[in-house]
Amino acid sequence: MNAAVTRKLTTILAADAERFSAAMEADEDGTYAALKAAQKVFFKLIEQRGGRVANTAGDGLIADFPSVVxxxxCALDVQQELGEAENSLRFRIGVHLGDVICDGADLIGEGVNLAARLQAMADPGGILISRQVYDQVKNKFNIGFDYLGERRAKNLPEEIEVFRITYGAEATARMDSLRPKVDVPRPRSKVSQVWEDDFDSASASAQTAADLPARVMDKRLPWVAGGVGVAVIMNIGSGGSFWPAWPVLVFGMLYGLRHGTEMVGRKTFKSVPIQIWVLSIFLLCINLMSQSGPWSLIPIGAMFGISLLARGSRRDKTAGNQTPDLRQ
Structure with a gap:
């Protein structure tokens, strides 16, 4: 009979080997030996840091720690030791602080899912952490943190803020060199299967943006924005006779709706979706080119207001759903 189901607040570490299935096909014996060697490193360092392995699945594992720090x-130690070992598998690691369900020795629930989602987005040899973890460790390590923006997880009403741990220029260059040069679909282990690729269909190109720091813009953004801006200025300056500005403006709007998230490097800005910013700029440019009164302020204000109200409503709903768990 299983032990009673309880809940606890803990720090979850999720790890998964990069392209393990492909490596097994190429060299089954060697890859299996590398996996066992890597697992020994994980088990040793997790124990040293006061954690425990909650469960393993194939090439992945879930561990929990009473201390966020x-x-x-542990994640830093693991990546350093595996990075120094020859013929070692490269692991992605995600760390999250959250409430979980303890079913005997197993951990399940939203907290585990979020850690696994962070792991799935990490670079090989890299570590991603959530805002909850970042707030606890930001002043306790002599390392860097890159803010990657907000990511939406399936079946959750709120986006989560993601940070990447950096080890300095040399280590960052090393991890970048490990990124696959060819986009080959990565087989999922049982650990990473707890999440599906769930970027919104309206911004499917955000999958490419997942590896972009939020403060770094795509190189196409200045060209697209500059081209639209020049066309609009020429139309206004010519008194409306420069008609090519209209198709250029429409192209810019459609391109921004499809690739805006990828170009800007985030899904929202000032809590408003990038698509609403694109539509607002489109309406403002039409207003200027038509040389009429400021009618565009009404639909722009309505879109911003609805977006902020919807975000606030989702937050209230999330807080209400979590209240029963806090009383347990």
Whole structure:
């Protein structure tokens, strides 16, 4: 009979080997030996940092720690030791602080899912952490943190803020060199299967943006924005006779709706979706080119207001759904 189901607040570390199935096909014996060697490293360092392995699945594992700091220290130690080993598998690691369900020795629930989602987005040899973890460790390590923006997880009403741990220029260059040069679909382990690729269909190109720091813009943005801006200015300056500005403006709007998230490097700005910013700029340019009164302010204000109200409503709903768990 299973032990009673309880809940606890803990730090979850999720890890998964990069392209393990492909490596097994190429060299089954060698890859299996590398996996066992890597697992020994994980088990040793998790124990040293006061954590425990909750469950393993194929090439992945889930561990939990009573200390956020020790969980991050463990992740750093693991990546350093595996990075120095020859013929070692490269692992992605995600760390999240959250409430979980304890079903015997197993951990399940939203907290585990979020850690697994962070792991799935990490670079090989890299570590991603959530805002909850970042707030606890940002002043306790002599390392860097890159803010990657907000990511939406399936079946959750709120986006989560994601941070990447950096080790300095040399280590960052090393991890970038490990990124696959060819976009080959990565087989999922049982650990990473707890999440599906769930970027919104309206911004499917955000999958490419997942590896972009939020403060870094795509190189296409200045060209698209500059081209639209020049066309609009020429139309206004010519008194409306420069008609090519209209198709250029429409092209810019459609391109921004499809690739805006990828070009800007985030899904929202000032809590408003990038698509609404694109539509607002489109309406403002039409207003200027038509040389009429400021009618565009009404639909722009309505879109911004509805977006902010919807975001606030989702937050209230999330807080209401979490209230029963806090009383347990």
């Amino acid at each position: 020790e969980a991050v220290r």
